[in-house]
Amino acid sequence: MTTAHAVEQAAPDAPRSTAGPRGLAWLYVVGGVIGLGASFALIVEKLAKLSNPGYIPSCSINPIVSCGSVMDSAQAALLGFPNPLIGVAAFPVVVTAGVAALTGFRPPRWFWLGMQVGTTLAVVFIHWLIVQSLYSIGALCPYCMVVWAVTIPLFWYTTLHNLREGHFGGGRSLGVALTRFHSVVVVVWYVVIVALILQRFWDFWTSL
Numbered sequence: 001m002t003t004a005h006a007v008e009q010a011a012p013d014a015p016r017s018t019a020g021p022r023g024l025a026w027l028y029v030v031g032g033v034i035g036l037g038a039s040f041a042l043i044v045e046k047l048a049k050l051s052n053p054g055y056i057p058s059c060s061i062n063p064i065v066s067c068g069s070v071m072d073s074a075q076a077a078l079l080g081f082p083n084p085l086i087g088v089a090a091f092p093v094v095v096t097a098g099v100a101a102l103t104g105f106r107p108p109r110w111f112w113l114g115m116q117v118g119t120t121l122a123v124v125f126i127h128w129l130i131v132q133s134l135y136s137i138g139a140l141c142p143y144c145m146v147v148w149a150v151t152i153p154l155f156w157y158t159t160l161h162n163l164r165e166g167h168f169g170g171g172r173s174l175g176v177a178l179t180r181f182h183s184v185v186v187v188v189w190y191v192v193i194v195a196l197i198l199q200r201f202w203d204f205w206t207s208l
Contacts, residue, residue: 021101024161028098031150032091038146039087045143046071046082059142064204067141075132083129087147090118094154112167115158123155130193134200148193153186 045057049071059067070076076083097115101107126148133140160182162168163175178185198205 024157025098025101027153027157028094031154032094032098035087035147035150036091038143039084039091042084042143043082043088064140064201065142066139067143069139070133070137070141070144073137075129075137109167112162116162119155119158122151126151134196152189156186
């Protein structure tokens with residue numbers, strides 16, 4: 001009996017969600033492609049700005065929604081190179097993992113723990129960027145926000161999957177319980193971020 005079958009028999013009424021292997025695989029493919037596209041677009045805009053300092057990025061719409069302001073900040077190159085390069089390197093791994101899972105490949109435990117480490121670092125990083133964008137830079141980058149939006153569910157559903165499969169050495173019952181409210185957590189997460197954005201730039205939004 002596989003671990004997945006054992007979990008399902010232990011909680012036969014547990015809802016099937018993106019935490020399931022196939023749903024998670026599709027999330028990896030779709031989310032990874034979207035994240036890669038946004039990261040690549042940022043690299044293109046950055047290169048255009050480097051070649052022409054007077055270039056105004058297409059994602060600079062107004063004083064607040066302005067990826068140009070974000071690109072010019074020190075936070076945009078935390079490790080000494082443009083942050084989007086991390087996405088260009090990482091999201092193809094996510095897409096590949098999703099495609100492999102859709103073909104029937106079942107990765108070993110170490111792979112899932114590696115994905116957990118990667119998505120955890122990513123979600124911590126994007127929340128640091130959220131704080132920096134709101135309270136230090138004072139501007140929002142649309143392409144960056146796309147990356148934020150896909151990173152959160154990638155982390156959340158990877159965590160649920162690992163809990164349900166017992167990859168942490170326990171926590172299966174917790175994973176099953178959290179799966180019942182899987183979408184609620186993501187929605188609330190997004191709502192909190194949107195509320196912070198509205199609150200931070202409220203004067204600007206109300207002046208439009």
